[in-house]
Amino acid sequence: MDVDTRNMTPTNLIDKIVVPGDVVLDLTKMENQTIKLGSGLRQDCDCISVLQAGKLRLSKPNKYWVESSQKRYVPSLEDTVLGIVVEHRSDNFLVDIKAPNLAFLPVLAFEGGTRRNIPKFETGTLIYARVVKANGIMNPELSCTDASGKAAEFGQLKNGYMFETSTGLARMLLSSPTCPVLEALGKKISFETAVGFNGRVWVNASSPDDVILVSNAIMRSEFLSGTQQRIMAEKLLQRLEKV
């Protein structure tokens, strides 16, 4: 049993499912190289070991990470997330983004925000924002403007329907080229969506039937391949046209 694992080279674990404790890189064999570690990996003296179970990925030349899908979210810089306002303090909104800590959204972090025109968000308001500060220790900070200070679609999302998904499905919906299920639905229905990296999706369309159809199609598409997603979306669309 032990003999098999002795002669594994790093390429053998790439694109394989790894569990916490697996050693994926031996740093003593790689000198004068810079490697970048993404989520799910940590450096343990002379080796890189796995923190979370998932698929090990390599993006050439030197970026390694573990792809896994969870119900909770670990904030990282420049992610766009959907948050729900929990409280309004004097200089921040406290926003829940499914992270270990509540996020702060400064009251002035809006386009043209001054002390005189502070938005009035009640508890329960859905906000589309961008993460501007995220380390493991402090509460993450959000902003409703892009890097140049413009509003750019950030802010409150009104009407529509929000549902929660895993982080893996959210990443798939945000991948480029466009996710097959969204493409297939977009050909027949006009709708708008906002997808947060933290596993929340908001859908809005002109009629409630369309909103329900799009939401169900997205929720079902998590583990399907591209072709299966298109077939599933077409079946759902046919049902609506019959009625």
Place this chain on the structure above:
Amino acid sequence: MEDRTDGRNANQLRPLGCSRTILNRAHGSARWSQGNTIVLAAVYGPKAGTKKGENPEKASFEVIWKPKTGQIGKQEREYEMILKRTLQSICLVNVHPNTTTSVIVQVVGDDGSLLPCAINASCAALVDAGIPMKHLAVSISCGLMEEGSIILDLTKSEEEKLKAFAYLVFPNSPLSVIDKVHSSKEEPIEHGIITSVSYGAMPVSGYFDCLERGRAASAAISEFLRRSLQKQSSEDASRAAQ
């Protein structure tokens, strides 16, 4: 060698079963069964804030043990404490300081080896929730018979009859790209031990025999856990397509 009541030989484990992501609302969940001993574990967290006596520079763990019947008493509190210490030692507590992760353990069936089954279930649930861990924990029960032989994975009737038995928790055997020959001067990680709970009086040699047998058997459980973690992702695809 005496025959065991269910026909197993001394080194044979009961059939293992593991399924993950079975609870909708929990952030991570797992159900682990060893024969008729079945335990369901759910993980919530990390959530903000720590309890009063805990160190805010580390993540803290809270374990709630729910027995199948009856009120919560000292036995349950003891299990909670053992489980909490075990989980704290396998998880990385510096990644999310000032947070609390709750693990709720529900006993569905009890036919001996309850604590090892609960530890295995909690470990699988923590993996499901994506809590950062140093390695996995694999747990097994070993009993010492009258004449000095060891039996593994005890049932309830065997636990009641034996003079002494122990629950042992070992780290799992990791896959490694490092050539083990080069690092042979260090002990491999699976030679460590995380937790040991012993009941009854046994001689020192008997205890070390238990450790040896338990460690050897933990490799099989570790392999089973790895396979069930790998299989889960392909099963999800077929389950969702229905």
